[in-house]
Amino acid sequence: MGIFFGIILIKSQAVSWFRIQEMFRFQSFHMYGIIGSAIIVGMLSVWLIKRFGIKALNGEAVQIPEKKFHWGNVYGGVIFGLGWALTGACPGPLFAEMGGGFYVVIITFFSAIAGTWLYGKFRAKLPH
């Protein structure tokens, strides 16, 4: 599934810094179309799975953990948004770009790990 996702990310140009700039500057429908149609297909399939009680391959009932609201959704969300527009990449595309031969993105990737670690380190002191 990961390989499949990686190929789509590259071929749809969702990993392109230019595409992300276009999206945030309202100059193209492309990224809105990708994310929007992915959500609609995802929503329909989750609904179908629940409606017909479709089980996972191993026979378990499909479980989707509930997300609880905390203020991190807001503060963290804005911080990630700033980074998204700068790097032109959310975490998925970071991996795809590294595979695609953009070696300098490895630095961005290590920074992202450092960012995650900093969050873990100072988690108790941050408002949630």
Place this chain on the structure above:
Amino acid sequence: MEFIQKAWPWYVSGPLIGLIVPALLLLGNKTFGVSSSLRHICAACIPSKIPFFVYEWKKESWNLFFVGGIVLGGFLATRFLSGNASVAINPKLTEVLREEGIRDFNGLLPLDIFSLSALFTLRGIIFTVFGGLLVGFGTRYAGGCTSGHSIMGLSSLQWPSLIATCCFMAGGFFMSWLILPYLLKL
């Protein structure tokens, strides 16, 4: 085959991405999400007593295989499916970016900013190093990224994900409209 070599339109790639949601649920009862892999990497590779990183990350190791797959997929698509072609962006954006100092429009990323030689400039450091920090810190603080919140969260009708997604966009707009033009000119 020609179709595969060209850039895929949104109405093909978007629904394909959407199908990953039920595929992961049905194949392994897993929820789609990429940014948690960064947490697992911290837990697995950086020994510490930080409570946030002390958990059974091995139970979540499927996620590391998943992101490993993304790297491999990225390699295959650029190597064999001519993935790194120039992006047909809106001519208006080309014009604006040219004014703001971007010269390279030949690939997925502008090499003016994202290359080894640019890395040691102030602009390069801000975009690659500082940008990455914001992405890693922000996604974990928000509890997810575009895949976990915007696609998986919204697909399962979770309202915190809607709030997070709106905040992602708000941060992005703020950066693109108000800060980025100045940073590009550095």
